[in-house]
């Protein structure tokens with residue numbers, strides 16, 4: 142790699158409900174919010190990418206790049222909209238990196254957003270089940286209402302049967318993540334706590350989402366509004382921004398891989414593309430899984446957190462849930478995973494998630510997280526963002542500049 146790429150700034154909205162904020166306002170706020178972090182004007186940005194997944198279906202809005210170019214200072218610049226389901230945010234980050242490496246500019250902005258709730262903050266779970274279902278293979282939709290919860294309920298059942306893990310092991314992941322979110326003021330479930338007993342008991346909102354399959358409400362990520370933005374820069378870009386390298390984080394490794402959309406016929410417990418992308422990111426960063434002690438992984442459902450822990454290389458296939466139960470994913474454990482609260486408790490504004498993962502790791506590496514969830518000795522951080530049923534994976538490895 143001849144050019145190094147750095148994260149110069151990160152900003153996000155509170156995840157949860159953006160109420161009557163419109164899509165143009167969301168994108169304008171995302172740009173101004175991240176620029177204010179380092180006190181620069183949008184005009185300093187050379188290029189950008191914006192990721193979202195439900196903009197057409199839930200917001201009736203396309204050409205998001207044109208809305209970004211509406212922000213004074215960004216007009217006439219190379220900006221593109223990208224979509225890779227729940228990995229749209231990660232893909233927006235990669236898109237900016239590729240443009241900076243390709244000589245399009247020195248400073249870029251990556252934005253991810255999703256507006257999944259209405260003006261009153263309410264959500265239509267069945268509609269969301271349907272529109273997120275467009276990110277599955279058409280052969281795998283018939284007969285399913287909540288398509289993604291249903292597909293992951295099947296993966297969860299498979300995980301339990303093949304590895305002999307228990308529903309309680311997976312529920313513990315959600316419990317830990319709610320505990321982390323308590324200390325993340327920007328997390329959707331910041332004011333909610335659950336016990337293992339609650340996560341296991343079928344009562345109130347906690348139900349089996351699909352009859353005959355083990356996935357319960359508390360195994361699921363949230364329906365969330367939110368946006369997240371990063372300013373990325375080359376070394377020349379940092380000079381233009383007037384930011385010292387020591388205030389930044391280097392994106393030392395990154396890779397993307399996409400597996401066939403259909404879940405049937407693939408081993409989703411050991412997803413080929415995800416492992417490949419993670420391995421490539423480690424190789425590029427010249428890092429090993431053992432070096433990583435901070436991570437944000439794509440826990441769209443508790444079973445995905447278990448698989449993600451395995452993809453990170455923190456434990457072998459089938460042992461991911463136990464890793465959490467044994468406390469190894471806690472703030473002072475082997476690797477502080479999803480200190481933000483993860484998708485389950487921080488929230489999952491689909492298009493913003495991949496951007497927010499790097500943002501959370503940026504804050505950890507710079508020692509800017511709340512003290513209860515701040516890793517004391519952050520060394521190397523890793524992110525794993527998934528689109529679809531373990532289909533499109535974006536992995537990164539981050540570290541403080543030498």
Ligand SMILES: CC(C)(COP(=O)(O)OP(=O)(O)OC[C@H]1O[C@@H](n2cnc3c(N)ncnc32)[C@H](O)[C@@H]1OP(=O)(O)O)[C@@H](O)C(=O)NCCC(=O)NCCS
Nearest residue numbers: 227264266267273287289290346358359361362363364441
């Ligand atoms: C689990 C799920 C199906 C529940 O949807 P639903 O049945 O329509 O939910 P309900 O209308 O019964 O929700 C009633 C209340 O339950 C709670 N609730 C819903 N989902 C919840 C979840 N995942 N975790 C915790 N509480 C939840 C909320 O308090 C909700 O009230 P709200 O409107 O203030 O948010 C939905 O949360 C879901 O689809 N999650 C996964 C999202 C997803 O697939 N993302 C993409 C991943 S690849």
